Amino acid sequence: MRRTTIYVCAILAAASIFASACSDQLYLENAATPLALGMDLDKNDKFHFYGTVPVFSKNIKKKSQEIAGTAESLRQSRSFQDAQTAGTIQGRNYQVILLGRRLLQQEDWFAMLDVLFRDARNTITDRMIAVDGQVKDVIYLNPPDQPLMPILLRGMVDTKTKRSETYSTTAQELHRQFFDKGVTPYIAEIKITNKQVQLKGSALLNAKGKYAMSLNAQETVLLSILQKQADPGFSMSYRIPGKPLKGPFETDMLSFTGGKLKTKIKSGYENGRFTFDIHIKTKIGLSEHLFPVNVAQDAKKLEKQASALMEKQIEGLIQKMQKHRLDPIGLGVYARAKQYKQYIKVEEDWPEAFSHAVVNIKVELSIAAMGPVK
Amino acid sequence: MIHAENEMDKPEQEDGILFNLDENLKIVRNLFSESPDLFIRTFTIKQTQEQAALLFIDGLSDQQAINNDVLRPLQVHTEDGKPGDELMMTVGHIIEESRWSQIEISLLHGSSVLLVDGRDKAYALGTGGWPQRAIEDPQMEASLKGAHQGFVETSGQNIAMIRRYIPNRELKMRRLIVGRRGQTNVTLLYLADVMNPELLRSMEERIQKIDVDVILNTGELSELIEDNPYSLFPQFVLTERPDSAASQILQGRCVVVVDRSPSVLVAPVSFYSFFQSIDDYSTRWSIATFLRLLRLFAFITAAFLPAFFIAVTSFHIEIIPLKLLLTLGESRGQVPFPPFVEAILMEITLEMLREAGVRLPAPVGQTVGIVGGIVLGQAVVQAGLISNVMVIVVAFTAISSFILPNYDMVAAVRLIRFILMILASLFGFVGIIIGLMTMIAHLLTLKSLGMPYGNPLAPVRFSDWKDTIVRAPLWLLNKRPTSTLAKQDTTQSNDKPEEGKP
Numbered sequence: 115m116r117r118t119t120i121y122v123c124a125i126l127a128a129a130s131i132f133a134s135a136c137s138d139q140l141y142l143e144n145a146a147t148p149l150a151l152g153m154d155l156d157k158n159d160k161f162h163f164y165g166t167v168p169v170f171s172k173n174i175k176k177k178s179q180e181i182a183g184t185a186e187s188l189r190q191s192r193s194f195q196d197a198q199t200a201g202t203i204q205g206r207n208y209q210v211i212l213l214g215r216r217l218l219q220q221e222d223w224f225a226m227l228d229v230l231f232r233d234a235r236n237t238i239t240d241r242m243i244a245v246d247g248q249v250k251d252v253i254y255l256n257p258p259d260q261p262l263m264p265i266l267l268r269g270m271v272d273t274k275t276k277r278s279e280t281y282s283t284t285a286q287e288l289h290r291q292f293f294d295k296g297v298t299p300y301i302a303e304i305k306i307t308n309k310q311v312q313l314k315g316s317a318l319l320n321a322k323g324k325y326a327m328s329l330n331a332q333e334t335v336l337l338s339i340l341q342k343q344a345d346p347g348f349s350m351s352y353r354i355p356g357k358p359l360k361g362p363f364e365t366d367m368l369s370f371t372g373g374k375l376k377t378k379i380k381s382g383y384e385n386g387r388f389t390f391d392i393h394i395k396t397k398i399g400l401s402e403h404l405f406p407v408n409v410a411q412d413a414k415k416l417e418k419q420a421s422a423l424m425e426k427q428i429e430g431l432i433q434k435m436q437k438h439r440l441d442p443i444g445l446g447v448y449a450r451a452k453q454y455k456q457y458i459k460v461e462e463d464w465p466e467a468f469s470h471a472v473v474n475i476k477v478e479l480s481i482a483a484m485g486p487v488k
Numbered sequence: 489m490i491h492a493e494n495e496m497d498k499p500e501q502e503d504g505i506l507f508n509l510d511e512n513l514k515i516v517r518n519l520f521s522e523s524p525d526l527f528i529r530t531f532t533i534k535q536t537q538e539q540a541a542l543l544f545i546d547g548l549s550d551q552q553a554i555n556n557d558v559l560r561p562l563q564v565h566t567e568d569g570k571p572g573d574e575l576m577m578t579v580g581h582i583i584e585e586s587r588w589s590q591i592e593i594s595l596l597h598g599s600s601v602l603l604v605d606g607r608d609k610a611y612a613l614g615t616g617g618w619p620q621r622a623i624e625d626p627q628m629e630a631s632l633k634g635a636h637q638g639f640v641e642t643s644g645q646n647i648a649m650i651r652r653y654i655p656n657r658e659l660k661m662r663r664l665i666v667g668r669r670g671q672t673n674v675t676l677l678y679l680a681d682v683m684n685p686e687l688l689r690s691m692e693e694r695i696q697k698i699d700v701d702v703i704l705n706t707g708e709l710s711e712l713i714e715d716n717p718y719s720l721f722p723q724f725v726l727t728e729r730p731d732s733a734a735s736q737i738l739q740g741r742c743v744v745v746v747d748r749s750p751s752v753l754v755a756p757v758s759f760y761s762f763f764q765s766i767d768d769y770s771t772r773w774s775i776a777t778f779l780r781l782l783r784l785f786a787f788i789t790a791a792f793l794p795a796f797f798i799a800v801t802s803f804h805i806e807i808i809p810l811k812l813l814l815t816l817g818e819s820r821g822q823v824p825f826p827p828f829v830e831a832i833l834m835e836i837t838l839e840m841l842r843e844a845g846v847r848l849p850a851p852v853g854q855t856v857g858i859v860g861g862i863v864l865g866q867a868v869v870q871a872g873l874i875s876n877v878m879v880i881v882v883a884f885t886a887i888s889s890f891i892l893p894n895y896d897m898v899a900a901v902r903l904i905r906f907i908l909m910i911l912a913s914l915f916g917f918v919g920i921i922i923g924l925m926t927m928i929a930h931l932l933t934l935k936s937l938g939m940p941y942g943n944p945l946a947p948v949r950f951s952d953w954k955d956t957i958v959r960a961p962l963w964l965l966n967k968r969p970t971s972t973l974a975k976q977d978t979t980q981s982n983d984k985p986e987e988g989k990p
Binding site for chain 2: 131132136138139140141142143145147149168170171172204206207209235237262264265268
């Protein structure tokens with residue numbers, strides 16, 4: 115009797131397992147997995163989406179298929195996206211999300227990305243990239259001598275981030291930057307020049323997500339230094355004033371490689387303004403100087419000159435950011451931690467408060483290596 | 489066996505041997521009717537002038553011994569004697585029997601039986617000599633540095649081989665007889681001052697409870713005395729290596745030698761015993777540790793890799809790294825089957841190839857390898873029936889399962905693989921995890937001769953870890969494993985060898 119019950123139970127269990135299974139089964143080859151998502155506005159401010167879907171076939175030469183269309187929102191457009199491919203569109207493998215300049219010039223575009231966070235199947239580790247121009251141009255570029263566009267862009271952003279020359283801001287990180295009131299968002303920026311994708315550096319957005327300004331590679335490195343994100347090995351170049359120019363070459367160039375950084379940030383509050391003392395200290399290795407100099411003797415002098423140039427550039431950068439009401443450094447986080455009473459009063463509009471803040475920069479470079487040649 | 493004994497114990501009139509030779513022979517012919525391989529040789533013993541008959545079964549007894557050591561001394565005239573004298577025979581092993589049932593067994597086991605007119609007892613002469621195989625390298629458990637002797641089909645020789653490793657009088661044996669018809673000699677070997685008596689008694693009781701016609705193989709015995717015969721996992725180690733068997737005895741386990749079977753049974757064992765090989769102790773401890781970890785890894789891949797592949801390609805495409813996604817997509821894109829069908833097809837083909845290779849003679853077996861390698865590895869991919877990534881997965885699985893040193897464990901892994909593949913195709917990772925948890929739970933409840941199968945990881949026995957997953961240097965292995973509940977737990981007291989000075 116007992117044995118029969120066990121058998122019946124086992125058969126029932128097996129049957130129910132086979133009958134139920136998981137409903138969301140989706141074979142790899144049946145899924146269309148767009149690797150890039152593009153979002154842009156056209157001249158009439160109509161929302162456009164773009165996608166690049168890899169094509170899994172040996173017989174088809176073109177390795178990717180582009181999809182595009184207009185829509186009210188991303189999820190609403192899904193059936194329209196599906197209609198353009200053989201498989202079903204899955205947002206699980208996005209590598210990059212491209213944001214057109216015209217879209218970024220609007221405020222509050224971030225809400226459009228809601229589906230990425232709300233549908234947990236979608237990835238949130240995709241890199242956010244601003245396009246200086248139209249997203250359409252990037253998606254349909256398909257250069258024959260480059261890998262698939264999403265792979266190219268991802269590689270570009272990832273490797274340059276290691277050198278602190280851009281930011282590999284993921285959708286999740288961007289989400290944090292939007293919701294942290296003490297910091298404004300920053301993402302990577304690319305541009306099409308001569309039918310080639312080029313990495314420009316980074317784009318800074320204001321607290322509402324509107325594009326504010328762009329930074330080139332060296333400025334991005336400086337911003338990374340201020341954010342304490344710069345890894346050893348970043349490279350900087352300055353023209354040392356007072357060095358002779360020979361011929362068409364700019365022989366007053368000095369390039370150095372930074373070592374491990376010690377950035378100290380002290381915050382304060384005086385006379386109704388926040389104050390920040392930023393002290394940057396690092397050892398550098400000279401990687402190039404086109405003018406003759408006896409480093410062994412004149413090291414101190416050179417160090418001072420380079421420090422002053424770097425200080426000046428950082429100060430200029432901070433002034434620009436204050437003008438645009440930006441705080442990508444996240445100084446608001448320091449203010450919140452140390453000057454909470456003052457900060458909480460201005461929390462809702464921290465970038466405005468930061469624009470009146472006093473920021474003192476001190477850079478201390480010391481030459482540790484001058485290269486194996488004299 | 490118990491039944492047989494009971495029958496023998498009954499004092500039956502017909503069972504006893506009579507004084508009259510002719511009547512006795514009549515009884516014999518009656519007992520062994522239609523047995524043309526029973527030979528009866530009648531003659532007169534020169535020594536005592538008595539009529540006698542020698543019975544033996546052709547092929548089971550040694551003709552030389554019968555001719556030279558029995559018939560010749562009895563028929564050559566020596567000194568005169570009178571009837572009833574001790575007979576002159578140059579045989580070492582003589583037992584006097586007075587019951588037909590005993591004589592029957594002796595005859596059938598290869599002894600020759602001498603019946604003498606006027607005596608109510610017979611002499612069972614140890615002239616057994618049946619077809620035997622030479623001692624060869626063990627086939628299933630080849631070793632690089634271990635001995636190259638494997639067990640053979642005669643339990644006497646097998647026991648002798650074990651005794652060569654443990655020449656100690658504490659090595660005791662219990663002889664049991666299993667099978668109503670087979671009357672198989674089953675010998676329990678153990679170290680009397682080490683082996684836990686409770687475990688020994690449990691083993692003996694289990695063997696005594698067996699009531700079958702015949703046991704042909706150790707595998708049959710093992711299935712009849714296992715703790716959980718429904719489990720996929722083997723609960724006793726079967727080995728054909730005398731050195732492994734001796735090493736297990738020394739660790740406080742018992743070994744069951746079954747006559748006519750070339751493998752012996754070791755109990756109690758744990759899950760990790762199946763990942764150990766005798767070579768682990770003859771190679772350097774660091775490499776032995778590495779190999780043990782490698783085997784555990786191989787176990788996991790052999791069981792889980794195809795399931796993992798199915799789950800990833802049919803549920804969780806988001807976890808595939810980008811570059812792999814492109815290659816995988818390209819190779820999967822041309823395949824007409826869903827991943828599960830593809831995987832099952834290849835795995836079944838692999839199992840078929842393996843089974844075909846086992847049965848075929850060596851020269852033909854190579855052809856199977858070529859057919860499998862070229863036809864399935866290459867042609868199937870080129871025809872676009874199977875993706876090349878699947879071929880890699882199957883090949884990797886096969887290699888992983890070959891690494892495991894124990895055949896029974898490999899067999900278990902093969903079945904588990906299929907179960908996990910089905911679960912993965914139905915539920916993805918959730919299914920694999922359910923399978924894994926069920927397997928772990930099952931392993932934890934499993935027992936081998938009443939001792940926990942998960943020893944020493946569950947229950948945790950830290951002192952045993954030195955010789956399970958890792959193999960610590962020999963001078964640290966001074967204690968016997970606690971999992972055998974040995975009476976005497978110290979085996980040695982070695983210190984680290986000193987650095988030599990000239």
